[in-house]
Amino acid sequence: MAKHKRVKPRKSPVQERSRMTVEAILEAAELVFAEKGFTGGTTNHIAERAGVSIGSLYQYFPNKDAIMTGLMERHLAHEQVHLAEQMGKLAGETEKPREILRRLIHTMVSEQMIDPELHRVLIEAVLGSPAVMQRGREILDQEVEGLAGLIEEQMAGIPGIRVKDTGRAARMATITGFLLTHWFVLSGAEEIDTDEYVDEVTDLLARYLFK
Amino acid sequence: MAKHKRVKPRKSPVQERSRMTVEAILEAAELVFAEKGFTGGTTNHIAERAGVSIGSLYQYFPNKDAIMTGLMERHLAHEQVHLAEQMGKLAGETEKPREILRRLIHTMVSEQMIDPELHRVLIEAVLGSPAVMQRGREILDQEVEGLAGLIEEQMAGIPGIRVKDTGRAARMATITGFLLTHWFVLSGAEEIDTDEYVDEVTDLLARYLFK
Amino acid sequence: MAKHKRVKPRKSPVQERSRMTVEAILEAAELVFAEKGFTGGTTNHIAERAGVSIGSLYQYFPNKDAIMTGLMERHLAHEQVHLAEQMGKLAGETEKPREILRRLIHTMVSEQMIDPELHRVLIEAVLGSPAVMQRGREILDQEVEGLAGLIEEQMAGIPGIRVKDTGRAARMATITGFLLTHWFVLSGAEEIDTDEYVDEVTDLLARYLFK
Amino acid sequence: MAKHKRVKPRKSPVQERSRMTVEAILEAAELVFAEKGFTGGTTNHIAERAGVSIGSLYQYFPNKDAIMTGLMERHLAHEQVHLAEQMGKLAGETEKPREILRRLIHTMVSEQMIDPELHRVLIEAVLGSPAVMQRGREILDQEVEGLAGLIEEQMAGIPGIRVKDTGRAARMATITGFLLTHWFVLSGAEEIDTDEYVDEVTDLLARYLFK
DNA sequence: TATGAATGAGTTTTCATTCAT
DNA sequence: CATGAATGAAAACTCATTCAT
Numbered sequence: 061m062a063k064h065k066r067v068k069p070r071k072s073p074v075q076e077r078s079r080m081t082v083e084a085i086l087e088a089a090e091l092v093f094a095e096k097g098f099t100g101g102t103t104n105h106i107a108e109r110a111g112v113s114i115g116s117l118y119q120y121f122p123n124k125d126a127i128m129t130g131l132m133e134r135h136l137a138h139e140q141v142h143l144a145e146q147m148g149k150l151a152g153e154t155e156k157p158r159e160i161l162r163r164l165i166h167t168m169v170s171e172q173m174i175d176p177e178l179h180r181v182l183i184e185a186v187l188g189s190p191a192v193m194q195r196g197r198e199i200l201d202q203e204v205e206g207l208a209g210l211i212e213e214q215m216a217g218i219p220g221i222r223v224k225d226t227g228r229a230a231r232m233a234t235i236t237g238f239l240l241t242h243w244f245v246l247s248g249a250e251e252i253d254t255d256e257y258v259d260e261v262t263d264l265l266a267r268y269l270f271k
Numbered sequence: 272m273a274k275h276k277r278v279k280p281r282k283s284p285v286q287e288r289s290r291m292t293v294e295a296i297l298e299a300a301e302l303v304f305a306e307k308g309f310t311g312g313t314t315n316h317i318a319e320r321a322g323v324s325i326g327s328l329y330q331y332f333p334n335k336d337a338i339m340t341g342l343m344e345r346h347l348a349h350e351q352v353h354l355a356e357q358m359g360k361l362a363g364e365t366e367k368p369r370e371i372l373r374r375l376i377h378t379m380v381s382e383q384m385i386d387p388e389l390h391r392v393l394i395e396a397v398l399g400s401p402a403v404m405q406r407g408r409e410i411l412d413q414e415v416e417g418l419a420g421l422i423e424e425q426m427a428g429i430p431g432i433r434v435k436d437t438g439r440a441a442r443m444a445t446i447t448g449f450l451l452t453h454w455f456v457l458s459g460a461e462e463i464d465t466d467e468y469v470d471e472v473t474d475l476l477a478r479y480l481f482k
Numbered sequence: 483m484a485k486h487k488r489v490k491p492r493k494s495p496v497q498e499r500s501r502m503t504v505e506a507i508l509e510a511a512e513l514v515f516a517e518k519g520f521t522g523g524t525t526n527h528i529a530e531r532a533g534v535s536i537g538s539l540y541q542y543f544p545n546k547d548a549i550m551t552g553l554m555e556r557h558l559a560h561e562q563v564h565l566a567e568q569m570g571k572l573a574g575e576t577e578k579p580r581e582i583l584r585r586l587i588h589t590m591v592s593e594q595m596i597d598p599e600l601h602r603v604l605i606e607a608v609l610g611s612p613a614v615m616q617r618g619r620e621i622l623d624q625e626v627e628g629l630a631g632l633i634e635e636q637m638a639g640i641p642g643i644r645v646k647d648t649g650r651a652a653r654m655a656t657i658t659g660f661l662l663t664h665w666f667v668l669s670g671a672e673e674i675d676t677d678e679y680v681d682e683v684t685d686l687l688a689r690y691l692f693k
Numbered sequence: 694m695a696k697h698k699r700v701k702p703r704k705s706p707v708q709e710r711s712r713m714t715v716e717a718i719l720e721a722a723e724l725v726f727a728e729k730g731f732t733g734g735t736t737n738h739i740a741e742r743a744g745v746s747i748g749s750l751y752q753y754f755p756n757k758d759a760i761m762t763g764l765m766e767r768h769l770a771h772e773q774v775h776l777a778e779q780m781g782k783l784a785g786e787t788e789k790p791r792e793i794l795r796r797l798i799h800t801m802v803s804e805q806m807i808d809p810e811l812h813r814v815l816i817e818a819v820l821g822s823p824a825v826m827q828r829g830r831e832i833l834d835q836e837v838e839g840l841a842g843l844i845e846e847q848m849a850g851i852p853g854i855r856v857k858d859t860g861r862a863a864r865m866a867t868i869t870g871f872l873l874t875h876w877f878v879l880s881g882a883e884e885i886d887t888d889e890y891v892d893e894v895t896d897l898l899a900r901y902l903f904k
Numbered sequence: 905t906a907t908g909a910a911t912g913a914g915t916t917t918t919c920a921t922t923c924a925t
Numbered sequence: 926c927a928t929g930a931a932t933g934a935a936a937a938c939t940c941a942t943t944c945a946t
Contacts, residue, residue, distance in 0.1 A: 105940095113906060115907050118942070124940095124941070232471055236447060236451060236475065239450040239454060268474070288925090288930065313916080323931085324931060325917085326918085326931065326932050326934095500926090524918085525919075534927090535928045536929070540922080541926070545920075546921095605816070609816055657873070657876060665868060686869065690900055708909070710908095710909065710910090710946090711908085714909080735937080745910085747912070748910065756937075757937075
């Protein structure tokens with residue numbers, strides 16, 4: 061009782077443990093969904109894989125959809141950190157817009173290729189459940205907005221650019237890049253060469269965006 | 272040789288009566304899937320909607336996946352008829368390639384908008400079942416090949432065209448158009464104006480393909 | 483119209499065809515049941531294998547059980563022919579009873595080994611369906627009676643035989659031989675040598691029957 | 694490595710509550726199978742009879758076959774206790790081997806007559822399902838080994854015994870006793886007198902085993 | 905808060921059998 | 926008689942979710 065009151069409230073052990081449980085569940089969900097698909101992956105399986113009782117799982121997630129959206133949320137957080145980094149790097153950049161665009165696309169592809177299954181499953185879930193679709197749209201919109209911002213900035217530097225509505229074009233390009241990347245990755249990347257693919261997409265988008 | 276489900280029809284109808292049954296099942300499946308999604312739609316529900324016993328359904332389709340692929344097959348058949356018509360019309364055409372491209376995109380969008388739900392469900396099924404994905408890829412490849420052929424023909428007429436590999440570019444463009452159209456339609460078309468959208472995509476693809 | 487009436491009524495083509503159909507069905511049933519078991523074998527499968535429509539199958543057999551009993555009936559008929567032959571041979575025989583017993587057992591085993599699966603399935607069916615069991619018992623009783631008769635005859639020739647009720651002992655021995663043979667054959671005969679087995683059973687029964 | 698069904702219990706009960714559930718399911722299965730046969734008895738029916746939800750049943754048994762093997766396992770456990778008792782009693786016994794043999798046979802028959810239907814169904818299941826047959830064989834082998842041991846011991850005490858391979862003979866005798874007992878019990882015991890039957894089997898086996 | 909036993913509506917799927925043609 | 930399309934009761938089995946402990 062003689063001790064000072066704590067000023068910075070440390071996370072109570074209880075809260076800390078909770079966080080770890082949630083993390084474990086999401087980690088397990090990622091594995092299970094990637095392996096069995098969204099429909100095929102069961103909550104019991106996820107709980108087991110997470111080393112957590114099924115009861116605990118439902119303590120943290122009200123239902124299966126919520127696990128999926130949790131996964132998407134987490135994904136978004138990662139992406140946003142990533143985006144911030146990119147923006148930082150791009151700030152002091154003197155490369156040509158086309159080169160920067162290429163780099164962005166390359167990053168997109170690389171990231172997707174880390175876990176193609178996750179993305180497959182993500183889309184499956186979004187299309188299969190209205191609730192997931194709802195949240196998925198919001199999250200995706202944020203991602204697109206961020207990337208489109210980056211692109212628009214690049215467009216700003218181009219003199220005599222021919223596109224009128226740069227905002228719209230940037231979003232259009234982002235979505236196109238996003239869709240083609242998913243397509244490429246889900247097609248089973250083995251067949252085609254990644255660099256070649258990135259070149260082609262860069263070509264497509266650069267011609268559209270810059271002169 | 273993965274452990275895919277069989278998706279080939281179990282028995283081909285020989286009598287007239289049974290051809291009608293198969294047709295009724297597919298018709299009902301389209302409705303049910305559109306309404307409840309692929310995962311959400313049940314074979315019993317489909318049978319009921321088709322006014323057919325569940326036993327009859329399984330007489331012709333070994334499982335749900337097979338019904339879905341049946342639907343895709345049928346879709347492909349329609350598309351191919353459509354494509355043939357388009358080719359016929361284009362034969363005696365004097366319009367500029369860009370205009371023709373625009374028309375193709377417009378047609379794509381119009382067709383998709385007839386039944387957007389079907390396409391949502393189609394992708395859901397493809398991503399959710401390896402067996403459906405397998406067959407789906409084959410079918411899609413055929414569609415893409417057909418359309419790409421049309422586009423390549425248009426490219427042929429352009430003097431001093433700058434693209435080296437016209438075949439590849441045509442396929443790339445087709446896929447891009449395809450993906451964007453799906454995206455547009457599934458985004459809930461209400462918000463954006465169709466013509467505006469078609470213009471934008473035309474712009475994107477024309478710059479990529481011609482000059 | 484000028485021809486003589488036929489005296490010996492030839493089997494009409496219709497009846498002849500029927501007989502062939504029945505035969506084909508039984509043949510197919512034997513294969514299907516042996517492969518899939520009684521429960522596992524389906525009437526549709528049998529019909530298909532017999533090259534006959536399912537409707538025709540039900541023209542000749544009122545239900546699945548009837549097919550099985552048909553099979554048993556046919557089996558009995560074969561056995562009875564066989565038995566008659568054996569009796570004929572034994573008539574002018576001077577071998578010792580023990581040798582004759584041995585030969586009988588050997589024959590039993592050989593016959594069972596022709597199609598062990600059939601017998602497995604036969605017992606499965608008998609135990610699984612009261613109707614089949616009913617008919618099965620009757621048929622088996624006839625077989626046992628026949629064999630037991632043969633054995634009793636052998637006993638008759640033994641002077642100073644120690645068994646009082648030769649009829650009962652003969653039946654007991656027949657059943658024992660019958661059960662052990664089934665056991666042996668179903669155990670997967672590969673492991674044990676047939677001759678050795680026959681010797682052992684002969685030993686067992688001979689000591690019981692003859693002094 | 695054939696494509697047998699799994700028959701091992703899915704999950705072993707850890708709490709007391711669940712042990713009771715498993716027990717209830719097995720108890721119910723015994724009744725249901727005895728009444729309707731193995732093929733005829735359904736898992737839903739068993740669950741209902743056990744006062745347990747169908748879900749609970751499948752929590753502990755992956756399929757019907759596993760329930761059957763569970764029953765066999767339990768049966769074996771009982772038998773082994775029984776056998777141990779018998780061995781204890783026999784230890785300080787001065788009766789003649791033949792009398793002891795008679796007692797063993799009598800016990801066998803008595804036990805089988807407690808629930809003849811169970812045994813009918815057991816054989817039906819074994820013959821109908823490869824997976825059950827597999828496990829059934831193992832279990833039966835253990836039972837036979839135990840009983841044969843008892844018999845061999847008795848043979849050891851006989852001076853000038855004429856059988857060379859006592860182990861084999863003991864096993865042969867056990868199987869014979871086992872088969873005949875099943876036959877007797879399943880034949881519908883009403884017709885024949887039990888004691889008379891036991892005498893006859895004793896006769897048969899004693900002559901084979903001892904002198 | 906954790907556990908894991910229990911739930912049961914709901915799926916897919918089968919198959920003996922009927923019956924219109 | 927033959928055909929084969931159609932039936933539908935019923936079986937096995939799953940899995941998201943609840944709740945007593």
